[in-house]
Amino acid sequence: MTNAAISFRQTNGGAGAFVENVDLAAGLDTATSQKIIEALGEYGVLFFRDQHLIPQEHERFAEKLGTININRFFQPVEGHPRIAEVRKEPDQKYAIGEGWHTDHSYDQIPALGSILLAKELPNHGGDTLFANMYLAYDALSDGLKKILDGLEAEHSSRHRFGANSKAGSGKLDTTNRLGNSEKATQDAVHPVVIRHPISGKKALYVNDGFTLRFKGWTDAESKPLLNYLYEHASKPEFTYRFEWQDGSIAMWDNRATWHKALNDYHGERRLMHRITLEGVALRSA
Numbered sequence: 001m002t003n004a005a006i007s008f009r010q011t012n013g014g015a016g017a018f019v020e021n022v023d024l025a026a027g028l029d030t031a032t033s034q035k036i037i038e039a040l041g042e043y044g045v046l047f048f049r050d051q052h053l054i055p056q057e058h059e060r061f062a063e064k065l066g067t068i069n070i071n072r073f074f075q076p077v078e079g080h081p082r083i084a085e086v087r088k089e090p091d092q093k094y095a096i097g098e099g100w101h102t103d104h105s106y107d108q109i110p111a112l113g114s115i116l117l118a119k120e121l122p123n124h125g126g127d128t129l130f131a132n133m134y135l136a137y138d139a140l141s142d143g144l145k146k147i148l149d150g151l152e153a154e155h156s157s158r159h160r161f162g163a164n165s166k167a168g169s170g171k172l173d174t175t176n177r178l179g180n181s182e183k184a185t186q187d188a189v190h191p192v193v194i195r196h197p198i199s200g201k202k203a204l205y206v207n208d209g210f211t212l213r214f215k216g217w218t219d220a221e222s223k224p225l226l227n228y229l230y231e232h233a234s235k236p237e238f239t240y241r242f243e244w245q246d247g248s249i250a251m252w253d254n255r256a257t258w259h260k261a262l263n264d265y266h267g268e269r270r271l272m273h274r275i276t277l278e279g280v281a282l283r284s285a
């Protein structure tokens with residue numbers, strides 16, 4: 001099967017599209033892979049249903065789309081060091097990624113995005129929210145756009161994954177899920193408004209998970225404007241809430257979206273397999 005009949009149906013919300021007429025286990029030809037990458041750039045996140053991939057198929061799908069990035073902080077799937085586990089056990093309270101964020105903005109060359117595959121789901125809850133950073137930027141006033149277009153921001157992994165962070169110091173019950181706090185040494189500077197590497201559209205590129213401040217501004221000066229942007233960009237009209245089923249995949253683009261894992265299923269296990277793809281250096285709009 002070539003998957004040549006693949007099609008994309010936009011969600012009813014602010015972010016994403018469902019990918020239809022595709023069987024990822026059957027493999028992709030180059031033209032179909034290209035369609036997926038272009039749709040990812042356009043919609044920011046793609047959702048697939050009924051793709052019960054084994055780890056080798058998951059890796060093969062990822063390799064068709066780009067180069068796999070090996071995560072420094074997440075536990076890998078046994079026997080598959082290129083696949084990270086996103087796991088929460090019934091006795092654990094904290095969920096990985098439960099605040100709005102975009103992955104890897106602390107890297108000078110941030111990862112393109114991730115392919116998250118549902119392996120074990122709670123009976124109720126555990127949805128993931130996505131927010132569209134094209135729409136968030138477009139909806140700002142011309143005055144604020146003009147200010148943001150000229151700014152850069154500083155991002156870091158230290159306060160989230162480092163030895164002194166809540167996760168790194170064990171306060172968040174991340175045993176067997178997150179590690180290597182000594183490797184949380186990344187700091188990066190990126191434009192606040194980027195020209196998206198695939199779609200060519202302008203996107204807002206700050207996030208509550210990893211952005212520290214605007215470059216050349218103090219924390220106190222940065223905080224009110226950053227907080228305004230976080231509130232603005234997470235408005236319901238820019239978001240979509242994805243309900244997982246067995247075999248669902250969400251594949252997101254870190255440069256066009258934020259995401260947030262809802263932590264509303266205490267007492268149940270949720271296990272996902274995540275493969276991350278390498279990205280490119282970002283340029284200002």
Ligand code: SIN
Pocket residue numbers: 086096097098116127128259260261262272274
């Ligand atoms: C993540 O932030 O990578 C986790 C998303 C999820 O578990 O839904």
